Amino acid sequence: MAECVNDSDEDSRIAYGDYVVLKRGEVFKSVQVENKKKVIFEKQWFFMDNAVGQLYGTMFEIVAGGSLKHKPVKRAGDSLDSKEAGQDNRHIVDDGRSQKLTRDDIETLKEQGLKGQEIVQQLIDNSTTFKDKTEFAQEKYIKKKKKKYESDITVLKPSTRLLAMMYHGREPGKICHLRYDTLAQMLTLGNIHAGSKIIVFETCAGLVLGSVMERMGGFGSVIQMFPGGGPTRAGMESFGFPSHFHQTLHEFPLCKVNAVLAGKLDLSEKDTENSRSEETAAEKNSEAQSMEISLDPQEQMRIAERDRLRELRAQEKKVKMEEKRKKLASAAALLQDRNADGLVIASRFHPCPVLMGLLKFVAPSRPFVVYCQYREPLIECYNKLREQGGVINLRLTDSWLRHYQVLPNRTHPVLLMSGGGGYLLSGTTVDAGTAKTKNPHKSEEPDAKRLKLEEKASSCDSSV
Amino acid sequence: MSFVEYSELIQEGDVVIIFMGHDSMMPIKVQSGAQTQTRYGVIRHSSDLIGQRFGSKVTCSKGGWVYVLHPTPELWTINLPHRTQILYTTDIANITLMLELKPGSVVCESGTGSGSLSHSILRTIAPTGHLHTVEFHSQRAEKAMQEFKEHKVSHLVTVRNQDVCKDGFGITGVADAVFLDIPSPWEAISHAKKALKYKGGRLCSFSPCIEQVQRTCEALLDHGFEEICTLEVLLRVHDVRTVTLPLPDFGPEEYYADSTQTTSDISQEDVNTSVICRTATPPREMAGHTGYLTFSSKPRDQRCE
Numbered sequence: 001m002a003e004c005v006n007d008s009d010e011d012s013r014i015a016y017g018d019y020v021v022l023k024r025g026e027v028f029k030s031v032q033v034e035n036k037k038k039v040i041f042e043k044q045w046f047f048m049d050n051a052v053g054q055l056y057g058t059m060f061e062i063v064a065g066g067s068l069k070h071k072p073v074k075r076a077g078d079s080l081d082s083k084e085a086g087q088d089n090r091h092i093v094d095d096g097r098s099q100k101l102t103r104d105d106i107e108t109l110k111e112q113g114l115k116g117q118e119i120v121q122q123l124i125d126n127s128t129t130f131k132d133k134t135e136f137a138q139e140k141y142i143k144k145k146k147k148k149y150e151s152d153i154t155v156l157k158p159s160t161r162l163l164a165m166m167y168h169g170r171e172p173g174k175i176c177h178l179r180y181d182t183l184a185q186m187l188t189l190g191n192i193h194a195g196s197k198i199i200v201f202e203t204c205a206g207l208v209l210g211s212v213m214e215r216m217g218g219f220g221s222v223i224q225m226f227p228g229g230g231p232t233r234a235g236m237e238s239f240g241f242p243s244h245f246h247q248t249l250h251e252f253p254l255c256k257v258n259a260v261l262a263g264k265l266d267l268s269e270k271d272t273e274n275s276r277s278e279e280t281a282a283e284k285n286s287e288a289q290s291m292e293i294s295l296d297p298q299e300q301m302r303i304a305e306r307d308r309l310r311e312l313r314a315q316e317k318k319v320k321m322e323e324k325r326k327k328l329a330s331a332a333a334l335l336q337d338r339n340a341d342g343l344v345i346a347s348r349f350h351p352c353p354v355l356m357g358l359l360k361f362v363a364p365s366r367p368f369v370v371y372c373q374y375r376e377p378l379i380e381c382y383n384k385l386r387e388q389g390g391v392i393n394l395r396l397t398d399s400w401l402r403h404y405q406v407l408p409n410r411t412h413p414v415l416l417m418s419g420g421g422g423y424l425l426s427g428t429t430v431d432a433g434t435a436k437t438k439n440p441h442k443s444e445e446p447d448a449k450r451l452k453l454e455e456k457a458s459s460c461d462s463s464v
Numbered sequence: 465m466s467f468v469e470y471s472e473l474i475q476e477g478d479v480v481i482i483f484m485g486h487d488s489m490m491p492i493k494v495q496s497g498a499q500t501q502t503r504y505g506v507i508r509h510s511s512d513l514i515g516q517r518f519g520s521k522v523t524c525s526k527g528g529w530v531y532v533l534h535p536t537p538e539l540w541t542i543n544l545p546h547r548t549q550i551l552y553t554t555d556i557a558n559i560t561l562m563l564e565l566k567p568g569s570v571v572c573e574s575g576t577g578s579g580s581l582s583h584s585i586l587r588t589i590a591p592t593g594h595l596h597t598v599e600f601h602s603q604r605a606e607k608a609m610q611e612f613k614e615h616k617v618s619h620l621v622t623v624r625n626q627d628v629c630k631d632g633f634g635i636t637g638v639a640d641a642v643f644l645d646i647p648s649p650w651e652a653i654s655h656a657k658k659a660l661k662y663k664g665g666r667l668c669s670f671s672p673c674i675e676q677v678q679r680t681c682e683a684l685l686d687h688g689f690e691e692i693c694t695l696e697v698l699l700r701v702h703d704v705r706t707v708t709l710p711l712p713d714f715g716p717e718e719y720y721a722d723s724t725q726t727t728s729d730i731s732q733e734d735v736n737t738s739v740i741c742r743t744a745t746p747p748r749e750m751a752g753h754t755g756y757l758t759f760s761s762k763p764r765d766q767r768c769e
Contacts, residue, residue, distance in 0.1 A: 012663050057664055057764050159564045181697050184561035188553055191536045193587045194567040195469055215588060217567025341470045363472070364519020365534040375702065379744050382704040392483055392531060396702040396744055399554060404674075404694040404756065406681040411674060423702075430483075430519045430531045 014051050014058075014155060019240035021162045023154040025147060028166035030158060030238040038066070044151060056157045061150070064113055068153070086132040100126040116150035136410060158239050160187075160211040167207055167235065175204040175235075176348055177373050179421030181401045183208065186344060187215055189426040190369045194219035196341035197334065199361055201225040201254070201354055203347040206235035209249075212344060218245045220341075223334055225358065227254050227349065252331040257357055265332050339363040346371035351425070352381045356388070362429050369426040378425040390432035398423045466616045467535055467583055468590035474513050474532065479615060481539045482507070483531040491535070491543045493614065504528025535615075537583040547604050550580040551645065551670065554699040555754055560588055562693075562759045563641040563666045567592055572635065572642045572659045574598035574628035574652065576608045581643065586617045595621040596635050596659075598628045628652050633659045644669040649676065650683035657687050662765040672755040680758055689760040696756055702744035710738045 014020060014033060022029045024042050031039050033048045046066040051058070060068040086092075101123065109119050123145055124130050130138060156162060164180035172178075186208070192198060192215040200222055202208040209224055213236065216222065224231050231251050252260075259265040334340075340362045345354055351370045362368060368391075372378050378396055385391050399421060403414040474480060478494045484502060492500050498509040505524030507513065512522045518534040533539060538553050551559070559581065565571065569589045576582060576599035585595050599605040605625040612618040624634045629648060632655035633639070642656040642665070649669040656667055667689065669680050677694055684692055 055663070055764060161561055161564050164561070180561065181558050184557040185554065188557035188560060188584065189538060191538065191587070193468060194591055214566050217592070219567060219591065339472070363470075364517060365532070366470070366519075367536065367538070375744060379702075379704050379742055382744075383742060394704075396704055398700050398702070400698040400700065402696045402698075404677070404696070406674075406677055406692070406694045406758070408678070408682070411678055428533060430533075431517065431521055 012055050012157075014054050014056060016052055019158055019238050020048075020051075020056075021156045021158050021166065021238075023156055023162075024152065026169075028162055028169065030163060030166060041153065042151075046153075051155050054155070056155060059152050059154050061115075061152055084131045085135040085138060087134065089132075089134075089137075092129055092132055098127055098129040099123065100128065116146070119149045120145045160214050160239075163207060163210065163235065163238055167205065171205075175207050176346060176371070177420065177422055178204055178208070178346060178371060179401065181399055182371065182421040182424065183211060185397075185399065185424060186346065186369045186371060187211060189367060189424065190342045190344050191367050192216065192342065192344070196220045197223070197339070198342045198344060199223045199225060199335075199340045199358055201343075201345045201347055201358060203227070203232065203349070204235065206231075206233040206237070208344060208346045209233065210236035210239040210241075213241060213245055213249065214239060216248065218242070218248055221248045221250060221334060223250045223252055223331055223340070225252050225254050225257070227347075250331040250334060251327065252335060253328075254354075256328075256332075260332055260335050261357075261360060263336075335361050341366050343368040345369070351377055352384055355381055355425075356384065359390070359429065364429050364431045366429050367426065368429065369424055371422055371424055373420075373422045375423045378423050381425055385427070390430060391427045392430050394425065394427040396423065396425050467537060467540070468587050468617055468620070470534060472517055474516050474518060476509075476514055477614075479535050480513065480518070481533040481535055481543060483533055489533075489539065489543050491540070502528075502530060504530060537580075537587045540583050541580045544578055544580060546578055547607060548575075548577040550578045552580075552699075552751075552754065554697055555670070555757065556581055556584045558695075558697050558757060559643060559668050559670075560584060562757070563643065563668050565589055565593075565641060569593045569640045570596070570638050572596045572598070572633040572639045572656070574633065574644055575600065575646055576605060576623060577645065578604075579608050579611055581645070582608065582612075582621065583615070583617075585643075586612075586620050590617070590620055593620065596624070596633050596639070597621060598624045598626060598633055600625065600627045628655060631655075635659055637662055639665055641666045642668070647676070650679040653680070653683040653687050653689075657689075657762055660762045664762050664764045667760050667762060669758045670755045671758070672753070674756065677756045677758055684758075684760050688763065690763055691761040692758065693760070694756050694758045696753070698753075699751055701747055701750070703747055704742070704744045707741050707743055708738050709741060 016033055016035060018033045020031060020033060022031060022039075022041050027042060029041050031048070033052060036047060036049060038045050039048055044062055046062045046068055048068070050068040051060060062068060106119065106123075109122065120142065124142070127141075130141065133141065160183070161180070164183050167175045168179050190198070192212050194215075194217045196216065197220055198212055198216070200209050200212055201224075209222070212222055218241075226232070256265060338361050343355075343358055343362050343366075345351055345358070345368075347354065351372050355368070355370055359368060370378065370381065375396070375398070382394055382396055385394060401421065405412055405414055474494060476494055476496055480492050480494055482490050482492055482500070482502065484490070484504065490502075492507070492513075494509050494513050496510050496514065500507045500509070502524060505526030505528055507522060507524055507530070512524075513532060516522065516532065518532060520532055521529050522532055523529045537556075541550065541553055541556070544550070563571070565585065565588045567589060570593055571585050571589060573582060573585065573595060574597065576597045582595060582597055589595065597608070599608060602625050605623050609618070609623045612621050612623070622634075626634070628644075628646065629651035633642070636658050638661060639659045640661060642659055644652055644656065644667075646652065649671060660667070667684070669677075671677050671680060681692055681694070
């Protein structure tokens with residue numbers, strides 16, 4: 001029992017407000033635990049309330065009324081042992097009459113509230129051919145029925161692994177068809193780790209951002225560049241990060257990048273808007289005052305209340321704008337240093353201008369990685385980088401992922417493979433300046449020798 | 465400099481990576497007064513390296529130049545001295561994600577080997593995690609310890625020289641993840657289970673042969689591991705190049721046209737003799753099989769509930 005105390009159970013228990021991942025078989029769904037809120041998963045609906053207080057990793061089954069019931073793992077009756085089996089299928093005929101239970105019978109069993117396991121047992125008992133099947137075929141039959149009739153759901157703590165598999169399985173279009181092994185390589189090739197300063201540009205619902213933040217563990221800083229009006233973070237919120245992680249996260253609009261690069265970002269722009277709204281409020285106040293004289297006390301009270309509310313709203317708006325301005329300023333300051341430790345790009349936009357624009361913020365000798373669902377845009381990127389210089393070790397890659405079924409006497413690759421996980425372009429930044437010359441006597445060398453050295457340097461250049 | 469922390473300037477004692485061209489890099493330990501020979505000339509550490517910025521171009525004595533790079537586990541993997549067969553970045557990336565490693569993770573590893581995966585794990589779990597790595601070959605164990613010290617990550621790792629299949633990892637109930645790269649991983653599953661936290665954790669075993677995978681999966685099932693998943697990841701590299709495809713010559717079109725058009729036809733032929741395409745091709749030889757990765761989860765110990 002002593003070793004149990006080693007782990008703090010507190011953060012291992014499911015609580016209201018937690019983001020969790022539901023798992024049934026190999027299907028995942030991310031939800032937030034809320035009071036008496038209906039959740040729909042795998043064609044079933046239920047409430048999460050009974051899961052609160054339980055430990056992550058607990059398995060539940062859905063009972064009548066949609067509540068979850070804790071299911072102890074591996075009950076004695078779980079193993080359906082069948083001792084009798086056939087050798088081959090030479091005598092098995094597909095006449096459609098092997099199962100003696102009718103469809104109506106099965107529906108009746110369901111309505112009686114029978115457990116899935118019991119239904120499966122009934123199906124086995126009423127199958128005339130089950131005993132004639134081979135042992136392998138029997139196992140396969142049981143597995144198939146269990147999958148259909150048992151409704152075990154496991155509640156898991158979210159992680160990059162689970163969320164990446166979930167998105168790729170359920171909504172690949174939202175993450176530009178980024179497969180989880182490709183995401184794994186992005187994090188490694190980008191050398192994402194605690195204490196670094198990483199720039200992220202993504203339109204993958206926040207999944208890439210969340211995975212970067214997970215690897216940084218709340219140390220260092222992340223600057224999320226976003227297109228349009230604001231960053232998308234639904235995927236990142238599903239990670240359920242503690243609040244101090246959010247203090248490492250900054251955001252910056254892509255449409256102001258040119259201003260930062262030119263050193264002309266106008267942080268006082270918002271102040272103008274603020275003062276304009278103040279003027280408007282003042283005008284309205286003076287209008288209201290002039291009307292006050294001619295109105296009865298009841299009207300005056302209503303007007304006063306309206307003025308107060310208007311003031312409150314103006315105040316709130318001002319505070320929000322000030323916060324936004326501060327965020328913009330702090331993100332801009334981080335960018336202006338041009339010493340980021342890495343750059344991660346995964347978006348539906350053409351990657352070439354994004355990379356050329358954002359690479360300027362990265363320090364020398366730092367990795368960058370660009371994802372694209374298609375190869376051709378990255379070929380263009382590769383060529384532009386070669387022309388521009390300032391990078392080495394350019395690599396255009398993709399990967400091929402294959403799963404295996406490993407069971408006694410029936411081991412083989414799983415038949416269906418993912419058809420494409422996208423492409424990666426990765427490299428390392430270097431100083432774009434000219435090589436420093438340490439040897440002042442070099443100019444005295446004979447012309448012929450210098451020409452030869454230049455040829456050598458040139459060949460080195462071409463091989464980069 | 466450190467493998468787990470970026471810095472801007474090169475200092476004495478740093479390990480730096482010298483980039484001399486595509487597929488041509490070498491690691492150097494920076495020391496005052498030392499010199500390093502390259503095919504582009506001599507690099508003098510005191511004047512050419514110390515105090516310089518990572519990523520700089522350095523001119524060598526013969527007038528050639530090289531780049532000086534900040535070390536990362538990925539660059540180290542490509543350049544490290546081999547004492548064993550090693551894992552490469554593609555497998556390492558998937559191991560890291562599927563084991564759910566992050567800052568603060570406690571990881572057990574065996575064997576240490578040449579330390580390729582070890583450096584990646586240390587990078588990912590720093591600054592608050594710890595790696596317990598086991599290597600039964602005493603010289604390899606000592607060499608690994610020495611390298612961790614040189615790379616300034618020894619505070620994050622404990623190296624034990626023992627047989628993991630007999631003696632385990634040296635810890636009980638503290639690991640979030642276990643990684644095995646040994647010939648008989650099925651013999652170490654019980655020790656892996658003991659090393660993992662009682663609330664559960666992740667395990668990965670790397671094996672080149674499918675028979676090893678089969679025995680490992682049997683052992684995992686016997687010890688109550690769940691979510692067993694075996695996969696293989698293969699990397700494809702694309703060489704970007706420009707190719708010129710010549711157009712076929714069907715002869716002049718004069719047989720169909722009036723003789724007055726002959727002159728313009730000839731001039732058009734010159735323009736359309738070939739087409740230039742930008743493309744990417746696979747290299748002549750592609751990295752093939754490295755090994756199967758078998759992942760699984762240890763569920764929570766039941767008696768604690």
